[in-house]
Amino acid sequence: MALTLAVLLCVSASLFAIVRAEDPYRFFDWNVTYGFIYPLGVRQQGILINGQFPGPDIHSVTNDNLIINVYNSLDEPFLLSWNGIQNRRNSFEDGVYGTTCPIPPGKNFTYILQVKDQIGSFYYFPSLAFHKAAGGFGGIRILSRPRIPVPFPDPSGDYTILIGDWYKTNHTDLKDHLDGGKKLPFPDGILVNGRGPNGYSLTVEQGKTYRLRISNVGLQHSLNFRIQNHKLKLVEVEGTHTLQTTYSSLDVHVGQSYSVLFTADQPGQDYYIVVSTRFTAPEVLTTTGVLHYSNSAGPVSGPPPGGPTIQIDWSLNQARSIRTNLTASGPRPNPQGSYHYGLINLTKTYILSSSAGQINDKQRYGFNSVSFVPADTPLKLADYYNIGGVFRVGSISDRPYGGALYLDTAVLGADYRAFVEFVFQNDEDIVQSLHLDGYSFFVVGMDGGQWTESSRNQYNLRDAVSRCTTQVYPNSWTAIYVALDNVGMWNLRSEFWARQYLGQQLYLRVYTTSTSLRDEYPIPKNARLCGKASGRHTRPL
Numbered sequence: 001m002a003l004t005l006a007v008l009l010c011v012s013a014s015l016f017a018i019v020r021a022e023d024p025y026r027f028f029d030w031n032v033t034y035g036f037i038y039p040l041g042v043r044q045q046g047i048l049i050n051g052q053f054p055g056p057d058i059h060s061v062t063n064d065n066l067i068i069n070v071y072n073s074l075d076e077p078f079l080l081s082w083n084g085i086q087n088r089r090n091s092f093e094d095g096v097y098g099t100t101c102p103i104p105p106g107k108n109f110t111y112i113l114q115v116k117d118q119i120g121s122f123y124y125f126p127s128l129a130f131h132k133a134a135g136g137f138g139g140i141r142i143l144s145r146p147r148i149p150v151p152f153p154d155p156s157g158d159y160t161i162l163i164g165d166w167y168k169t170n171h172t173d174l175k176d177h178l179d180g181g182k183k184l185p186f187p188d189g190i191l192v193n194g195r196g197p198n199g200y201s202l203t204v205e206q207g208k209t210y211r212l213r214i215s216n217v218g219l220q221h222s223l224n225f226r227i228q229n230h231k232l233k234l235v236e237v238e239g240t241h242t243l244q245t246t247y248s249s250l251d252v253h254v255g256q257s258y259s260v261l262f263t264a265d266q267p268g269q270d271y272y273i274v275v276s277t278r279f280t281a282p283e284v285l286t287t288t289g290v291l292h293y294s295n296s297a298g299p300v301s302g303p304p305p306g307g308p309t310i311q312i313d314w315s316l317n318q319a320r321s322i323r324t325n326l327t328a329s330g331p332r333p334n335p336q337g338s339y340h341y342g343l344i345n346l347t348k349t350y351i352l353s354s355s356a357g358q359i360n361d362k363q364r365y366g367f368n369s370v371s372f373v374p375a376d377t378p379l380k381l382a383d384y385y386n387i388g389g390v391f392r393v394g395s396i397s398d399r400p401y402g403g404a405l406y407l408d409t410a411v412l413g414a415d416y417r418a419f420v421e422f423v424f425q426n427d428e429d430i431v432q433s434l435h436l437d438g439y440s441f442f443v444v445g446m447d448g449g450q451w452t453e454s455s456r457n458q459y460n461l462r463d464a465v466s467r468c469t470t471q472v473y474p475n476s477w478t479a480i481y482v483a484l485d486n487v488g489m490w491n492l493r494s495e496f497w498a499r500q501y502l503g504q505q506l507y508l509r510v511y512t513t514s515t516s517l518r519d520e521y522p523i524p525k526n527a528r529l530c531g532k533a534s535g536r537h538t539r540p541l
């Protein structure tokens with residue numbers, strides 16, 4: 001163990017001399033393999049990390065350097081991406097196909113991440129093909145540094161809860177189905193930490209308080225989470241400490257992460273943990289797990305508690321009630337409210353309207369009529385090496401114009417240090433969930449109907465929550481503010497995985513002419529090179 005560490009230390013020092021030496025390193029050696037799993041009672045080929053499904057959690061502290069060596073033992077190219085990890089100045093490590101070359105079968109790649117100025121709950125997942133349908137995901141937690149106050153007492157236990165819809169059909173068959181031009185079918189079940197109905201159980205001691213870090217790692221459905229007879233106190237959303245509001249259940253849209261506290265304050269017995277699909281009625285998928293008191297006198301009893309199913313207003317009201325606790329600290333000791341985002345003038349507004357339609361008789365999705373198709377070279381590498389003919393900045397309009405859906409490698413241009421507004425307009429009758437890599441953004445407003453400039457009158461310019469994934473309700477809009485302080489090529493995508501796969505994504509190129517290391521790091525020395533970037537040098541000549 002000590003030897004491995006020493007070897008890795010040398011390796012990492014030579015790989016990347018820029019990370020600040022005073023920030024601690026954490027090393028991970030991960031072997032990605034296929035292996036049989038039985039989450040819904042049938043045998044499936046799952047994607048395992050070090051033999052585990054879901055994969056191991058990453059535990060870290062603000063500013064840690066994470067050195068994650070990933071061996072791809074699958075028979076196809078593979079990449080991991082980091083939902084919510086900002087990879088500041090370093091989009092090369094983002095692990096999506098627009099930034100990072102796939103790890104070929106039988107090869108490895110060492111990610112070098114720094115969780116700079118971050119706290120909170122996130123997750124990682126496999127970003128290529130439709131691997132996410134087979135596993136390969138796991139929790140990421142970033143704890144506050146020791147002397148930074150956290151606005152609640154240390155819980156007696158801190159657990160990752162990965163929930164998500166699941167298919168008995170394997171990922172290659174699902175991908176073939178989408179490649180064939182069809183929509184993603186209805187899932188077969190819901191998993192909690194990789195287990196189907198009554199498969200997951202959590203043991204607690206009466207009187208104690210616990211933290212759950214709940215992430216929806218599923219493919220498409222918003223889920224409602226609840227625990228029989230217990231209240232959930234929301235404390236953190238994707239890196240922001242929230243007003244500590246108590247809920248009887250919580251909507252978790254696909255791709256989102258929430259931390260709640262609950263106290264085991266009920267008579268000693270077992271209780272249901274329930275997760276059910278939202279907005280799918282009349283068909284509702286429900287799964288249960290067990291909250292087991294260590295002094296339990298008996299098994300779960302009564303029916304599992306019901307939750308909201310189709311109610312959109314319920315969900316919208318809950319979303320609006322989620323606010324930043326302005327006096328709590330984030331990654332630094334200063335209050336989260338010391339950054340007055342509501343007083344900064346906007347430099348630009350982007351309006352992105354979701355699009356769905358057929359191209360050549362095949363189902364596709366997009367933004368502003370452009371359905372994304374990957375290029376032959378990661379866009380970030382083409383940009384870095386000035387390789388022409390891979391993408392065009394402005395290949396997607398910054399507002400919808402109503403044209404028919406077409407294919408292109410959509411790249412939206414943006415200026416470093418601009419302060420911008422994105423309006424996500426959803427004219428479809430499903431909930432969307434959208435994510436931006438590299439950033440945390442303020443969710444300033446959401447409402448039904450069409451966004452207009454007067455919609456700004458109802459924005460929350462004081463204590464909106466800052467996060468990386470937001471829902472957009474059916475026939476509704478959501479508006480966000482983002483300070484573009486992270487240079488790079490950043491994926492903006494639907495977290496509804498079939499929509500992402502079939503084109504509802506783009507890259508935001510946050511650009512500066514500066515070549516200073518203060519603004520962006522050079523390509524990592526161990527970067528894999530592919531496509532038109534093959535054979536280039538990663539070291540300065």
Ligand SMILES: *[C@@H]1O[C@H](CO)[C@@H](O)[C@H](O)[C@H]1NC(C)=O
Nearest residue numbers: 030031032033071072073108
């Ligand atoms: C990964 O696991 C497979 C299957 O157990 C094994 O054959 C292979 O040697 C492992 N690779 C590494 C790098 O540990």
Ligand SMILES: *[C@@H]1O[C@H](CO)[C@@H](O)[C@H](O)[C@H]1NC(C)=O
Nearest residue numbers: 034044045169170171172173
């Ligand atoms: C998925 O299932 C099909 C048969 O339905 C099989 O041919 C294919 O190899 C499977 N893929 C994986 C990764 O197990």
Ligand SMILES: *[C@@H]1O[C@H](CO)[C@@H](O)[C@H](O)[C@H]1NC(C)=O
Nearest residue numbers: 011069108109110526527528
């Ligand atoms: C693959 O792992 C080895 C250590 O086993 C490391 O030296 C090498 O840099 C890694 N390759 C990449 C591309 O990160």
Ligand SMILES: *[C@@H]1O[C@H](CO)[C@@H](O)[C@H](O)[C@H]1NC(C)=O
Nearest residue numbers: 150151242243244325327328
């Ligand atoms: C906000 O954070 C402060 C400072 O940690 C804490 O004392 C207070 O209880 C929190 N307020 C709410 C409503 O969560």
Ligand SMILES: *[C@@H]1O[C@H](CO)[C@@H](O)[C@H](O)[C@H]1NC(C)=O
Nearest residue numbers: 340341342343344345346419
């Ligand atoms: C924003 O713009 C207004 C009007 O142009 C100007 O008076 C104000 O100083 C600006 N505020 C900031 C913070 O730049």
